[in-house]
Amino acid sequence: MNNYQDYEKKWQKIWSEKQIGFVDVLENKPKFFIIWAYLTVSGFHHIGHMRGFSYTDAIARYKRMLGYNVLLPAGGHATGNGAISKAMKVKEREPEVIKHYKEHGLEEKEIEQISTPNGFVDFFTKRYVKDYKDFGFLGDWRRFTVTTNKDYQKFIEWQFKKLKEKKLLIQKPYYATACVKCGPVAVDPSEMDLSKGGTAQKHEYTLIKLKYKEPNEYVVVVTLRPETMFGQTNVWLDYDATYVKIKVEDEIWIASKEFAEKIKFQKEKPSIVGEIKGTDLVGDYCFAPLIEKQVIILPSNFCDKKIGTGIVTSVPSDAPIDWMGLYDLQQSKELCDKYELDFEKIKQIEPIPIIKSKDFGELPAINLCKKLNVKSQKDTELLEKAKQEVYKKGFHTGVMLDNCDKYKGMKVEQAKEDIKKELISKNQADIFYDLSEEVVCRCGEKVVIKKVDDQWFIKYSDKQLTEKTIQHVKEMMILPEQLKQNFPKILEWFEDRACARQGSWLGTKFPFDESYTIEPISDSTLYPLFYLISLYTNQKIISLEQLTEEFFDYVFLNKGDLKELSEKIKLSEEIIKKIRTDVSYWYPLDVNLGGKEHQTVHFPVFLMNHVGLLPKEYCPQGIFVNWWVVSKFGKVSKSKGGIGNIKDEIQKYSVDAMRLFYANVANIFTDISFNEEDLNKYKQRLDKILLFFKNILDEKLSENKTNTDAWLQSKFNKRLKNIKKAMENVDFKSVTDDIYFNIYNDFTWYLNRGGNNKQTIFSLINKWILTFGLFTPHIAEELNEMLGNKYLVSLSSFPKEDATKISDALESQEKQIEDLLSDIRSVIKMSGLNKINKITLFVSENWKYDLYKDLEQLLNETQNVGQIIPKLTEKYYTHKKEVGSLVTRIIKNRSLLITTTKQKEQENLREAKVFLEKTFSAEVKVVFAEDTDNSKAKQALPGKIGILVE
């Protein structure tokens, strides 16, 4: 219907020519500095990104209209593996990948370009800026930066030098999830670094050593439940399998070959020195720690060589599968004979009660197996369920029994840790990490857990830093409020974080060891600060060589001597001073807006780095979090593909409709789903508004003013007030409800009511249009031009509400007419009359107004009906009966209590008479109840007009 694309382009061009988003220091103007958390360069923007971005732009536009000097810069985060692996796939011409890019309209030449990591980053970051412009964002694109740029890397080097100075950079051993070829990778559901296994969990197991025949020779098992070691009765392994002897330091460990592969990465050069068959081990004994006893090695079919060591220590009291394994053997002499075991001896093995837990007693595994009717160790599903349940109950409600030495009476939760510690200290146990499922790197190689001896960490656990950050958070504007409340907990939970890794990644070399590259989270914490530098580096006003530690110290921390610095880096004092001024003008950052995924990782490090390295006055002022755009298939994300090619969506619905959709479909703290129906709905809404304006311009308007004009003024100003308040709370849903729906409805009512005053209408719609400038800026400019205004909405002031125009009395009067209208309708409907000729309206009897007033006052004093009624019946004794029933009714339903006067009601009706007559095409008469005998007149109450239709 309307050609949105045309005027979107038109206005974007005008904004761009006026360079509205390009801002510099204006000392006489207050500043507002806002960013969205920049995103990883790994492909096209999708509709999910645009949700948060358009909020950011709306806030920026709002602040600009309030008179702030607004800086909204952007950048791209290219650190890490993303671009490398994406480019690789293009280079290898993977058909799916090539198809994807072709569908997005890439030419062969461009596909060529994105086949190298740098080309990829370059292409997409340029595309991002184009997308921002296409979406009507007014940002300072001159400052655009990418984390892989050389100048940015100088900045990160500086950051790490400062961290070290502040003793926030430390080294210690670490168990990293790592690809055997590429080095450390992130194992997380986004699968940025992976091709498989994003949901895998990293478990810390306790590795138990059971002494075998030779000195220093051990059968090793792993467990998540070290506290159950008091209940060991035997050891399980696979009779038919072959195990290996692994030399670990000066010990020999017997375990599966698969385990040997894993432990290789966690111990100093282990080597396989021999083999031993399951058949050789079964029937032998080994020495179990803690219970200090020899236990027999028995065969089972549930030992998986891929899990742990492929050998299991058996605790039948608390592990259902162990119990069933034992049960199976004890039931069958044949089976024992087969394995050359002494049946009588096997039968003597008894589970040892060690933990008492709620509901399951002292032998939870056995009790639950009975309850679930598990028949043998082959009932894998049931046993898994049983295991989960016993574990859960045991962990939360379990208490160690008397035979558990010094741990008796201790809660399982606690005993678990203490026992683990004791065993390790006695060299009877060790720590072993494993993944809960198979994980494969993007390169196709296996991901394992690898011990890094001297890993670098940022010390987020630092008590002082944590405390300082918690204090700072209290002063911040963080939305949702819920997050603000959680923040202290998040910050306390936040531990040291590995900050650099080896391998070939994009990013900044770690300044204290060039073989490391700083990892993606750690190099994107202070970046808003860098937008103040990139303005100069992008324009080549400063060279790389000039970005020294001293330079950053001076401009960010005001440290050092200007003259000395200027001479040293050969940069004019003037420019250095200018940058220093920029920093002190623009910093701190006012708002960082990001998706909910940032809550527990990005935002904490963003804050802690600011708090740790910068003076207090440069610490961020606000964090806003928006939830996601989801589809039926889950989160809309780049890696999952599917819907969300923003170019197509813009064409289909228009930018304004999309921006309005994001703002209005739900509040920002809920996931929304992107569907055609909703988008169409918002496009139609814009069509409707355009049409409304066109009609208004065609309308013949008059100079006449009535109460309705005052009413519209009141409504409009009240809404304006609400809009501003809601804007401050990023309650965009409520803001857009008012702007695009409620004000529209007010105007419609006004017009239907007969309002057509030129001055009222034009003064208000000119203001109304300005409010469109936040979420639908293109249509705002277009309408504004249509009205003949020469100024730009984007550069105008946001309309101020006129509080003197707001009148609750006027609004409630009008509400009464609205209610009356609907009452008359229902009366007509119920009368069964086909045609109405006459409507008589009765204004209530005088005494009732007085009664209402008295009642209102009494209700302020007491809620006790027993006290109120006698007082009123006394005063209104002639209407004794009516008073009783009326008062009880009102107390039951307070909304009936409308205090007004007879005169006002009559006036109100008189004014609405013409309107009512026109609406119902019938004669309308207003009559005082005192002047008639009609029973309807007696029913009339203050605020409730009696109605008779004939």
Add this chain to the structure above:
RNA sequence: GCUGGGGUUCCCGAGCGGUCAAAGGGGCUGGACUUAAGAUCCAGUGCUUAGUGCUUCGCAGGUUCGAAUCCUGCCCUCAGCACCA
């Protein structure tokens, strides 16, 4: 499991002690306009009734003169849980 968030009338989604049968939108029904369709406008949309009354806001209790809104228990659901921005 831990830590948080939710469950509202056909649907989406506001509301978070009285003004709530519950905003706004969508859908549906009826009417106006139109040759017609679409768009737009107007009305209705829990059950009932000359404008009243009755029953609703996950389930079960409780506090209060009064609860969708507060408290307790339960059920169901969603998210985050670390080298992923």
